[in-house]
Amino acid sequence: xxxxxxxxxxxxDWLADMNEDDSLSLAxxxxxxxxxxxxxxxxxxxxxxDIVGKRFEEGEYFLPELVLAGEMLENIGAIAKPLIKQVPxxxxxxxxxxxxGTVHGDLHDIGKNIVSFMLDINGFDVKDVGIDVPxxxxxxxxxxxxxxVVALSxxxxxxxxxxxxxxxxxEHEDMRGKFKVMIxxxxxxxxxxxxxxxxxxxxxxxxxxxxxxxxxxxxx
Amino acid sequence: xxxxxxxxxxxxxxxxDIRWQRILDCISLKQPDRMPVALYSTFWLAKYGGVSHKQxxxxxxxxxxxxxxxxxxxxxxxxxxxxxxxASGRCLEAIGFxxxxxxxxxxxxNQPFQYLDREYMKADEYDEFLFDPTGFYLHxxxxxxxxAFEGFAELPHFAGLYYFGLVAGxxxxxRPAIRESFERLVKAAEESSRFIGHHVQFQARMASLGYPxxxxxxxxxxxxxxxxxxxxxxGMMKDIFRNKDKLLQxxxxxxxxxxxxxxxxxxxxxxxxxxxxxxxxxxxxxxxKHFETFxxxxxxxxxxxxxxxxxxxxxxxxxxxxxxxxxxxxVPAGKCIYWFERTDMVKAFExxxxxxxxxxxxSPSLLTTGKPEEVDAAVKHLVEHVWKPGGKLILDAAxxxxxxxxxxxxxxxxxxxxxxxx
Numbered sequence: 001x002x003x004x005x006x007x008x009x010x011x012x013d014w015l016a017d018m019n020e021d022d023s024l025s026l027a028x029x030x031x032x033x034x035x036x037x038x039x040x041x042x043x044x045x046x047x048x049x050d051i052v053g054k055r056f057e058e059g060e061y062f063l064p065e066l067v068l069a070g071e072m073l074e075n076i077g078a079i080a081k082p083l084i085k086q087v088p089x090x091x092x093x094x095x096x097x098x099x100x101g102t103v104h105g106d107l108h109d110i111g112k113n114i115v116s117f118m119l120d121i122n123g124f125d126v127k128d129v130g131i132d133v134p135x136x137x138x139x140x141x142x143x144x145x146x147x148x149v150v151a152l153s154x155x156x157x158x159x160x161x162x163x164x165x166x167x168x169x170x171e172h173e174d175m176r177g178k179f180k181v182m183i184x185x186x187x188x189x190x191x192x193x194x195x196x197x198x199x200x201x202x203x204x205x206x207x208x209x210x211x212x213x214x215x216x217x218x219x220x
Numbered sequence: 221x222x223x224x225x226x227x228x229x230x231x232x233x234x235x236x237d238i239r240w241q242r243i244l245d246c247i248s249l250k251q252p253d254r255m256p257v258a259l260y261s262t263f264w265l266a267k268y269g270g271v272s273h274k275q276x277x278x279x280x281x282x283x284x285x286x287x288x289x290x291x292x293x294x295x296x297x298x299x300x301x302x303x304x305x306x307a308s309g310r311c312l313e314a315i316g317f318x319x320x321x322x323x324x325x326x327x328x329x330n331q332p333f334q335y336l337d338r339e340y341m342k343a344d345e346y347d348e349f350l351f352d353p354t355g356f357y358l359h360x361x362x363x364x365x366x367x368a369f370e371g372f373a374e375l376p377h378f379a380g381l382y383y384f385g386l387v388a389g390x391x392x393x394x395r396p397a398i399r400e401s402f403e404r405l406v407k408a409a410e411e412s413s414r415f416i417g418h419h420v421q422f423q424a425r426m427a428s429l430g431y432p433x434x435x436x437x438x439x440x441x442x443x444x445x446x447x448x449x450x451x452x453x454x455g456m457m458k459d460i461f462r463n464k465d466k467l468l469q470x471x472x473x474x475x476x477x478x479x480x481x482x483x484x485x486x487x488x489x490x491x492x493x494x495x496x497x498x499x500x501x502x503x504x505x506x507x508x509k510h511f512e513t514f515x516x517x518x519x520x521x522x523x524x525x526x527x528x529x530x531x532x533x534x535x536x537x538x539x540x541x542x543x544x545x546x547x548x549x550x551v552p553a554g555k556c557i558y559w560f561e562r563t564d565m566v567k568a569f570e571x572x573x574x575x576x577x578x579x580x581x582x583s584p585s586l587l588t589t590g591k592p593e594e595v596d597a598a599v600k601h602l603v604e605h606v607w608k609p610g611g612k613l614i615l616d617a618a619x620x621x622x623x624x625x626x627x628x629x630x631x632x633x634x635x636x637x638x639x640x641x642x
Contacts, residue, residue, distance in 0.1 A: 018461060062506050064457035071458060107321065107334045110453050156332065157584045157622040186539060191585035204504060 008044055015048035016055070018065055020072055027076040031083060038080035045073050049121045057206050063114065066205060070117045094125045096216040099147035101129035101138065103162035108155035111185055111205075115151060118205040124212060135169045142170075147179050149212050152198070154185040163196040171197075180215045184208060226424035235430030239297045243432065243493075246577035246612035247532055249554045254642025255607045256297035257634055258434055258579065260620030262305050263332045265290060268627055273330050274323035277309030280418040287422065291431055294634045298434045299426055300620060304419040308333075311415050314408035316367025319449070332623055340364050341450035343459065346466040349450075350473060355379060361450070368408050371401030434614075435534060436489025439482045439496040439526075442475045442518035447500050456500075460510055471518040478522060483529045493532045493557065497619075501548075502539035508547075516547055527555045534559060534579070536619065545571040561618045565602060569611040577612040582633060584622040592632035599636035607641050615641075 007026070014023035027045075030036040052069045055061040098119050102112050109131050119126045129141050142150060150170075152163050163183055170176040183198040184207075193201040199215075202208040228236065242252035261268075266276045269286030276283050280303070287302040312322055312333075319340070322333035340361065341349065349356045355377060362369035374395050381389045392398060423433055440448075446467070447456035459467045486494050500506070501515055523533040534557040541548070541563045548558070549572055559579035560568050568578060582598050590598075599615065607613045615637050621630060 020461060060507070062504060062510070064460045064506055064510065067454050067457040068461050105328070105331050107327070107336070110337060113454075156334070157588055157624055158331065160585065160588055161624065187584045189583070189585050191583070191589060195585070195589040 008040075011041075011044050012048045012051070015045060015069070015072055016051035018068055020068065023072060024075055028079055031076075031079050038083040041076065041080050042084075045076055046121060049073065053118065053122070053206055053209070056204075066114055066118065070114075070121075073121065095123045096148035096212065097125045097127070097145060098149045098151055098212060099127045099129060099138075099141055099145050100151040100153065101133040101141075102131040102153045102155075103159050103166055104132055104134050105162050106154045106156050106159045106185075107131050108153070108185070111155065112151075112153040115153070115184065115202075115205045115208045118209050119151075119212060122209045122213070124209075135166050138166055139169060139173055139175075142175060142179070148216055149180045149182060151208065152181065152183045152196075154183070155187070157187055159185060159187075160192050160195060163192070163198065167197045180211075182208060182211050226421065226428045228428045228430075232428055232430040236427060236432055239430065240432040242297050243434070243614065246614055247554065247557060249574065249577070249612055251610065251612070255603065255637055256614045257294075257637045258298045258300065258614055258616040259291060259294055259296035259302075260300035260434070260616055261287075261290070261302060262620060263623040264621040264625055264630075265302065265306065266330070267623065267625070268630075272323070273332060273623075274309065276306050277323055277333070278307070280307055280415070283307045284418065284422050284425075288425065288429075291426060291429070294630065296431065296634070298614070299431050300434055301419065301423070301438075303422045304416075307418065308415060311408065311411050314368070314404075314411040316404070317365070318367065319365050335448070337448070337453050339450075339452040339455045343451070343455060343463060346463055346470060350466065350469055352379060353473065353477065365449075368401055368404040371395070371397035371399070374398055433491055435493040435495035436491025437482065437485040437494055439478065439494050439522070439533075441496060441498050441500070441515070441535070442471045442478060442522060443515045444499045445474055445478060446470060460506070460514060464514075467514065471514070475518045475522050475525075479525050482522075482526065483531065486526070486531050487529070492530060493534050494526055496533060496535040498535045498537050501537055501541055501544055503541060503543040504539070508543065511544060512547060516544075520550065523551055523556065527552060532556060536579075537561060537563060538619065542567055548572075549575055551575065557614065559614075559616070565611075565613070566605045569606045569609070569613075573609075573611050577614065578606065579614040579616050581616070581618045584618050587617055587625045587629050587633070588622050590629065592628050595629045595632040596636040596639075599633060600640050603637075603640040 011023055011026050014026065027041055030041055031038055049069060052061060052065060056066060100112060100116055102108055112128070116126050116128045127141065127145050127147070129137060152166060154163060167181055170181070181198045182200045182202055183193060183196060184202045188201045190201070200211050202211055242254070242256040245252040246256065263273050263276060265283065265286050266273050268290050271282060271286065283303055283306060291299055309322060312320060319336055320333045321327045321336060323329045323331060327334060345360065358372050358375055363373045374392060374397050376389045376392050426433065447453060451459060482494060486492065501511065506515065526533045532555065536559040538561045541560065545568060553575045556576045557579050558568070558572060558576040560581050565578060565581050582595065586594060586598055602613065602615065
């Protein structure tokens, strides 16, 4: 058992240290040759992502590490997921639902995609409604998805007004109290948060995750 | 008697010289007689002139008239290339440019153009680019970025053609796709000539009124060139791990390619300042180790080559680059203007005040959502903590005026500069 634990730890370390080739090869071996439980392998990936997130918060890792981590996870997931045997009624418990999109007029998606990925690997259900999202679409999607948090993204200064309009529409639709609203993007600061009426803003993906965890009572 | 609108009177020349001297003084780290203020705008002119973004992009005469009105109202010390920055609509359309969406082409008539971040070069194409940059451009890159070049994918590979093989090899030029490309390119080039003609005419008109321009040409950092225009943001971030040796080789190569354009263009413009918007340097974008390995060395080499050629690099350090200050300080004193977007200017002054002139940096959120008195207070803060203690500051917004800035906030910015700093 100790040997297995060491191998498991090896996978976690290689993933956390951005050793892509070795980690992918070990994960493949575990899944395809050792018949290791794919859910366990995905759990190991999650443990590695926790370390990546911490290193990001501590200023050791930056966007390139988050992007590569996402790729490594996706590649291992592509091997593991077809091997997962569905057990009826067994659904992984999620921390909450987050609906995310870039506000109308703005076509940027890199930051939004990284936030979506980080929320996903941190145990949230995420629905990404895309870029240049009209207010009406946000309202419809929210009614349908019933999120706990709505995340509005925007890189351009025109997004300030779009975010304000979108949040005002939540008020108008009488749904503002049903979820928290966070905003983020290159130019977003406290002045913009106050202007738009959002509950909070995040400067990066980890801050976005922490906001959601705090709101949903799942602080790490 | 009709006077040429670009004729400079002696009074205008004197005004021009005084304004330009303020910029030269800042660069050489001498205190000018007052803090210079720059007018840099892209689509803000649409708000100011009451026209659509699309009109600004397509109607040369209207854009020139609005820009001139703004310059005369605000009376800045230096202006940006106000027409060149926005009036490219006809050119983009003529060439069928694929890397941007602009009013009427993917975005609404009252929205700014937006760049499409994509992989215009794939991860496995480094070798091809490194081996034969021109061949890679002709057959692969150009057809991907503009419709007018699509026929070039069928061009012969010139390198390697010889003797009768060369004579026979040119028959591909009869192919319809190649003919169509050349025909479209000639039309696009004619539009491009008109566009640049209007730009040159506008700059001459501004000079005749006494207003110098902040920069003669615009450049790019080698890393940003590859990240933005070839590999795309996430592609480049993965290359740092997966293709690091090839990336380093390509950075070396493109530094030379970029300088081959930049130095003659800057010299031809007659203005030594080279504006370089910097996209991938911010603190949050990569570790110090990655920055010092992948980003900074090629950029420093580019800046030093510009300085050696008698030019003045003016990087605009986008976002927050506070953690980079000690590294980017490593340039000769009195040769550059560092424009900061969100880096704390007071901190930048403390670290770099004896090395470079500074430019910036009223925040976009303040300018777009704040009140005139808040803008006034922000200018006062910069004057008291940067200008008065000896900082060679050219006042500007963080990245020029945000498109949505209320006109009264721009008035507040300019009047506060005069009120607090001469």
